[in-house]
Amino acid sequence: MILTELTMPEFEAGLRRTRTVLIPFGAVEEHGEHLPLGTDTMQAEDVCRRLAERRALFVAPPVHYGVCRSTGCHPGTVSITTETLKALAIDLVSDFYRNGLRFFVLISGHAGGTHNAALLDAGEVLLKRLPEAQIAVVTEYDLAAGEGRGVIETPGDAHAGEIETSRILHTRPHLVKGRGRAETPTFPKGILVRDKRRHWPGGIHGDPTRADADKGRRIEALVVDALERLVERLEAAED
Secondary structure (H helix, E strand, C coil), X not given: CEHHHCCHHHHHHHHCCCCXXXXXXXXXXXXXXXXXXXXHHHHHHHHHHHHHCCCCCEECCCECCXXXXXXXXXXXXXXXCHHHXXXXXXXXXXXXXXXXXXXXXXXXXXXXXXXHHHHHHHHHHHHHHCCCCEEEEEEHHHHHHHHCCCCCCCCCCCECCHHHHHHHHHHCHHHCCCCCCCECCCCCCCCXXXXXXXXXXXXXXXXXXXXXXXXXXXXXXXXXXXXXXXXXXXHHXXX
């Protein structure tokens, strides 16, 4: 059930079928020269919608902005602070809880470590505040990289590379502008840098030239399967 498409009575009826909601988190972030800035949001929302076609659950509208640290110097990246993201996640889950939801999956299409740490922090706060809540925090990328091991050819593929280019070629081929080129960032270990683009000029981590739409279709199906297993475990959880 897509939340924004429901009427008030339909939402009430939905609560009699499920108390689970998926909340997709994304980003407005560069994805090389070939992928759209909304890639992360698109991927997270897509798998939530696919799963909603299989089983009764609510899909919240996506949060389009995230914490983008490594890509902060690249044109088109628009970031929010960790404090803002954490507060937003807490507010959203709290009000879904007030509405009767009890099982929450915060699924992020953006795999930034700082971004996801903020979501995890929010989840820990919510566990203390909401006694009946069961909460999962997962990155869509982790599911894709893990489940798609037999599909992906590029070791360490991470950002705007084979995985993400394949995914967008499958779902929105008209938004893919060429293929980009293989790249690995060269950030110095343990040292913070101001000019991040100097160490990562193209904004790609992986090899988008190995991408194709069929890989994207197969990876998406594997991610939806993994997400369904996570929901099943969450709904069966006892804390």
